Amino acid sequence: MKPTxxxxxxxxxxxxxxxxxxxxxxxxxxxxxxxAAGKYSEAYMINWESNVxxxxxxxxxxxxxEPACRRGRIDEKPVAICRLKRVCADMKDDIKSMLPKIPKNxxxxxxAIIGAGxxxxxxxxxxxxxxxxxxxxxxTSKAGGFMRQQIPSFRLPAEVIDEExxxxxxxxxxxxxxxxxxxxKDLMAKGYDAVFVGTGAPTGRQxxxxxxxxxxxxxxxxxxxxxxxxAFEHVTETPKDVIVIGGGNTAMDxxxxxxxxxxxxxxxxxxxxxxxxxxxxxEIEDTQAEGIPILENHSPLEYIVEDGQLKAMRFELIEYSIxxxxxxxxxxxxxxxxxxxxxxxxxxxxxxxxPWIERDLGIEFTKIGLAKVDDVTFQSTxxxxxxxxxxxxxxxxxxxxxAQGHQAAISIDMFLKGEELIERPDPSTNLLSxxxxxxxxxxxxxxxxxxxxLVPHIDLDEAINSHKTEVELGFDAKTALxxxxxCLNCDVExxxxxxxxxxxxxCIDICPVDCLTFTSNxxxxxxxxxxxxxxxxxxxxxxxxxxxxxxxVMVKDEDVCLHCGLCAERCPTSAWDMQKFLxxxxxxxxx
Numbered sequence: 001m002k003p004t005x006x007x008x009x010x011x012x013x014x015x016x017x018x019x020x021x022x023x024x025x026x027x028x029x030x031x032x033x034x035x036a037a038g039k040y041s042e043a044y045m046i047n048w049e050s051n052v053x054x055x056x057x058x059x060x061x062x063x064x065x066e067p068a069c070r071r072g073r074i075d076e077k078p079v080a081i082c083r084l085k086r087v088c089a090d091m092k093d094d095i096k097s098m099l100p101k102i103p104k105n106x107x108x109x110x111x112a113i114i115g116a117g118x119x120x121x122x123x124x125x126x127x128x129x130x131x132x133x134x135x136x137x138x139x140t141s142k143a144g145g146f147m148r149q150q151i152p153s154f155r156l157p158a159e160v161i162d163e164e165x166x167x168x169x170x171x172x173x174x175x176x177x178x179x180x181x182x183x184x185k186d187l188m189a190k191g192y193d194a195v196f197v198g199t200g201a202p203t204g205r206q207x208x209x210x211x212x213x214x215x216x217x218x219x220x221x222x223x224x225x226x227x228x229x230x231a232f233e234h235v236t237e238t239p240k241d242v243i244v245i246g247g248g249n250t251a252m253d254x255x256x257x258x259x260x261x262x263x264x265x266x267x268x269x270x271x272x273x274x275x276x277x278x279x280x281x282x283e284i285e286d287t288q289a290e291g292i293p294i295l296e297n298h299s300p301l302e303y304i305v306e307d308g309q310l311k312a313m314r315f316e317l318i319e320y321s322i323x324x325x326x327x328x329x330x331x332x333x334x335x336x337x338x339x340x341x342x343x344x345x346x347x348x349x350x351x352x353x354x355p356w357i358e359r360d361l362g363i364e365f366t367k368i369g370l371a372k373v374d375d376v377t378f379q380s381t382x383x384x385x386x387x388x389x390x391x392x393x394x395x396x397x398x399x400x401x402x403a404q405g406h407q408a409a410i411s412i413d414m415f416l417k418g419e420e421l422i423e424r425p426d427p428s429t430n431l432l433s434x435x436x437x438x439x440x441x442x443x444x445x446x447x448x449x450x451x452x453x454l455v456p457h458i459d460l461d462e463a464i465n466s467h468k469t470e471v472e473l474g475f476d477a478k479t480a481l482x483x484x485x486x487c488l489n490c491d492v493e494x495x496x497x498x499x500x501x502x503x504x505x506x507c508i509d510i511c512p513v514d515c516l517t518f519t520s521n522x523x524x525x526x527x528x529x530x531x532x533x534x535x536x537x538x539x540x541x542x543x544x545x546x547x548x549x550x551x552x553v554m555v556k557d558e559d560v561c562l563h564c565g566l567c568a569e570r571c572p573t574s575a576w577d578m579q580k581f582l583x584x585x586x587x588x589x590x591x
Contacts, residue, residue, distance in 0.1 A: 009429040021068035023403035036484035043088035058086025077452035107131035117145020119389030120198030122405025149228035201390035211303030219310035223347035239342035246347030247277035260467035413588035428584040500575035507567035
């Protein structure tokens with residue numbers, strides 16, 4: 001193999017698994033160290049630079065960083081990265097003085113943003129400091145998009161949304177609430193230099209079974225629309241018996257909200273087993289902890305409506321399996337079950353709807369109704385119009401919408417400055433040695449054996465009596481410190497300098513996970529097999545040094561390295577050093 005090019009910023013970026021897995025590439029170990037040091041405001045601002053909504057995401061993120069966490073490879077559970085994010089949001093001081101200054105003299109470009117969800121607000125947050133004038137149009141009375149409309153207050157309090165969306169609106173965005181855009185053509189005729197569409201995926205899917213037409217949409221409702229009605233207090237109570245159809249996070253939000261609005265019998269019905277649910281495991285756990293039954297392998301057949309009133313639903317019991325080609329198979333058993341209900345909430349998926357975008361504007365659409373959008377630049381086939389978040393590629397999650405907003409903001413800035421959108425700016429990176437003296441380091445290298453801490457909840461009886469009382473209490477400072485110390489500091493990299501190595505084997509002897517090997521070089525597949533412990537995870541790179549004086553090379557398996565620093569402590573010639581790697585994802589900047 002060729003020697004590893006550690007000057008390529010993407011090499012060490014991939015080694016910091018949590019940051020690499022985050023769509024917005026938040027520097028996770030960096031802010032966790034600041035939390036451990038009690039520097040909550042600084043930790044908040046590191047989050048705010050990349051993920052924009054630390055308090056919101058610290059409660060609701062889908063946590064793609066946590067399955068990637070290296071701690072999970074040596075312990076049962078990863079670091080509670082998401083809930084540590086909430087810690088810095090809850091414990092920070094007033095950070096308004098730390099926000100970017102907005103120039104009084106604008107740059108001459110005017111942008112229209114449609115929607116006030118996470119992707120749209122991210123675009124505004126990135127472009128306002130560059131002097132753009134921005135008109136934001138939102139159909140409802142408040143900012144937040146699906147963060148406000150579809151996530152219940154007992155998971156995400158309204159005041160948290162108000163605070164974090166307020167930081168952006170207070171930058172001087174010209175916000176027009178209760179203003180629904182009915183015609184893209186009319187909007188573009190106002191002379192905007194560019195338009196960003198961040199309207200989400202507002203349409204939920206219906207389930208038109210026999211009996212649906214008799215109900216006339218009164219008691220069979222789309223879950224996301226019902227949650228929005230609850231959020232804006234148009235719905236304040238539910239009937240006694242409620243069924244929720246679906247196995248995603250929206251279904252979990254619907255059933256838990258119905259319980260809090262007075263329903264006595266709430267059930268979730270699935271066509272699949274619980275093991276095949278798409279909802280986040282913690283959302284399923286919280287639902288079950290509140291005593292809501294989740295019934296598996298029930299395929300809906302009919303709404304039973306009598307005298308215009310929904311009375312029950314009829315289901316067919318099925319057997320679920322996966323065939324040899326990975327397709328789901330639903331086999332009937334011949335058995336049926338009827339379940340009483342007065343309200344059915346459908347949480348079986350969402351779809352995009354753009355009836356307000358005329359089809360003669362040069363914006364091409366796919367067969368499923370999505371605009372044709374470049375997946376790198378987020379530009380549509382009309383070069384002035386950009387999409388992001390759920391409006392671009394369908395429903396995902398908040399952190400993905402934020403990441404797409406960052407990329408769309410870069411593209412809008414480059415487009416208006418006449419630059420090629422495909423030539424994206426590079427990330428900001430550096431490597432700084434952490435060695436301060438003999439056996440003294442500027443980060444905690446001790447690997448704690450502390451188990452993952454559970455987030456405390458309020459009493460269950462209190463929780464289910466209000467749909468506005470937040471269920472999770474968050475970590476206190478002591479628990480946050482203990483959880484932060486579980487982080488392995490994966491951004492503090494083991495950096496090897498070949499011409500300093502005397503091949504004494506001291507690093508080999510002391511490495512606790514046998515991830516280092518002196519060996520003859522060969523092709524990658526053979527080299528991976530010939531290590532002291534074979535490197536079988538092809539998703540993680542192996543480091544290969546330049547040739548040493550004996551002709552051998554030093555090889556390190558990045559997959560299992562703990563970044564503990566023992567190799568650098570033990571090395572008599574400083575061939576090994578611990579260097580902190582900082583990767584800052586690109587954003588539009590003044591130039």
